[in-house]
Amino acid sequence: EIVLTQSPATLSVSPGERATLSCRAGQSVSSNLAWYQQKPGQAPRLLIYAASTRATGIPARFSGSGSGTEFTLTISSLQSEDFAVYYCQQYNNWPRTFGQGTKVEIK
Amino acid sequence: EVQLVESGGGLVQPGGSLRLSCAASGFTFSSYEMNWVRQAPGKGLEWVSYISSSGSTKNYADSVKGRFTISRDNAKNSLYLQMNSLRAEDTAFYYCASDHGGVIDYWGQGTLVTVSS
Numbered sequence: 001e002i003v004l005t006q007s008p009a010t011l012s013v014s015p016g017e018r019a020t021l022s023c024r025a026g027q028s029v030s031s032n033l034a035w036y037q038q039k040p041g042q043a044p045r046l047l048i049y050a051a052s053t054r055a056t057g058i059p060a061r062f063s064g065s066g067s068g069t070e071f072t073l074t075i076s077s078l079q080s081e082d083f084a085v086y087y088c089q090q091y092n093n094w095p096r097t098f099g100q101g102t103k104v105e106i107k
Numbered sequence: 108e109v110q111l112v113e114s115g116g117g118l119v120q121p122g123g124s125l126r127l128s129c130a131a132s133g134f135t136f137s138s139y140e141m142n143w144v145r146q147a148p149g150k151g152l153e154w155v156s157y158i159s160s161s162g163s164t165k166n167y168a169d170s171v172k173g174r175f176t177i178s179r180d181n182a183k184n185s186l187y188l189q190m191n192s193l194r195a196e197d198t199a200f201y202y203c204a205s206d207h208g209g210v211i212d213y214w215g216q217g218t219l220v221t222v223s224s
Binding site for chain 1: 142151152153154157166168169202208209210211212213214215216217
C-alpha cells in the first residue's frame with residue numbers, strides 16, 4: 001500500500017495570502033495524484049488531477065505540481081471559501097490511498 | 108447535472124448486515140467505473156471498493172475484503188454495497204463516487220452507517 005503523507009496537518013493563513021500544501025508518497029505514483037477539498041458537512045470536491053490539471057470549474061488560484069513522490073497544492077490568494085480540509089489521493093496503484101488531510105484555517 | 112444519492116445507512120449491531128444503494132443520474136452510468144469511499148466521523152477519507160463499468164472487475168480495501176461486496180445494475184443506474192459481519196470500526200459516512208481513470212470526480216452526499224450495540 002502506498003502511504004501518502006500530507007504536511008502540515010494544519011495551516012493558518014490570512015485571507016489573500018498564499019497557501020502551500022505538501023503531499024509525499026512512499027513510492028513513486030508518477031503523476032497519478034489528485035487533490036480534493038472538503039468543507040464541514042459536505043462531500044469532497046475534486047480540485048486537481050494528474051498532479052497539475054484543474055478540474056472543471058476550479059478557479060485558477062488553485063494549482064498543483066510535482067511528480068513521482070513529491071507533490072504540492074498551491075492556493076495563490078486565499079478566499080474565505082477556501083478554508084477547508086484538503087486531501088491528496090493516488091491512483092497509480094491498488095489500493096487507492098488518501099493522505100490524512102491538511103486543514104487550512106483562518107489566521 | 109451529475110447526481111449520486113446514497114441510501115440504506117442506519118444503526119446496526121456488531122456482526123449485522125446492511126446494504127447501501129446509490130442512485131445515479133445526469134450521466135451515462137453504464138460507462139463509468141464507480142467507487143465507495145468512507146469517512147469515520149471527524150476522520151480522513153478511506154477508499155473501500157471499486158467496480159468497473161461492466162461490473163466484471165472489483166477491488167476491495169483489505170479492511171473490508173471478504174465482508175463487503177460491491178455490485179451494480181446498469182439498467183437501474185444503481186450501485187450497491189452489501190456489508191456483512193459489520194464491526195464498530197466500519198462506522199462511517201459512506202460515499203458513492205464516480206471514477207474516471209482512477210480520478211474520483213463526482214461524489215454523493217453520503218449515508219451514515221453506525222455499528223453499535
